[in-house]
Amino acid sequence: MARNANITLRLFQPSDDIAVGNVLTQAYDTPSEARLAHALRESGDMEVELLAFDGDKTVGYIGFSRHSSPRNWFSLMPLAVLPYRRNIGIGADLIRYGLDYARRAGADAVTVVGDGRYYQRFGFTYRAAQNLTTPYKLDDTLLYPIAPGTAFSQARLVYPDAFAMAD
Known part of the structure; x- marks a missing residue:
């Protein structure tokens, strides 16, 4: 599935909760992202989750x-x-396959708050997000439009309650 010879991707399974927490804590040097992912999952607000493996190790x-x-x-x-x-290329593979799964799960658009220099190469744009109202910095918010008419939408982004608890 992934372009890296030893890396495989697969959808999240309930038994992956601890491995996901470990990856998120090591990648961010804090447990806040792990808590957010777990809270989103528990509240039913998580739509798509993918994991990358090198052999049997979650990476x-x-x-x-x-x-x-x-x-x-x-x-x-x-x-x-x-x-x-x-x-x-592991992150790139996760994003590409993740966007495909999001599209198949019915997403009309996908937002991200992050480094535009990284996310723009996958089709996220600042311009498409310029009319959004968001609780986060608009300068850090990008949009990946999927359905016609979602680019340049005048919309207010409302995140699940788990985001407020993680801030």
């Missing part, structure tokens, strides 16, 4: 949660690759 993770509003919009949050496995 990467991506999650897409549902926005409370607009309807059918997802948020890419979080993305993590273990520090010693970065810069070999």
Whole structure:
């Protein structure tokens, strides 16, 4: 599934909860992202989760949660690759396959708050997000439009309650 010879990707399974927590904690040096992913999963707001494996070792993770509003919009949050496995394309594979799964799960658009220099190569744009109202910095918010008419939408992004608890 992934372009890296030894790396495989698969969808999240309930038994992966601890491995995901470990990857997120190591990648971010804090348990806050792990707590957020777990809380989104527990509240039923997580739509798509993929894991990257090197053999039987979990080395990467991506999650897409549902926005409370607009309807059918997802948020890419979080993305993590273990520090010693970065810069070999694992994150890129997770994003590409994750966006495909999000599209198949019915997402009309996907937002991300992060480094635009990284996310723009996957089709996320600042311009498409310029009319959004968001609780986060608009300068850090990008949009990946999927359905016609979602680019340049004048919409208010409402994140699930788990995000407020993680702040």
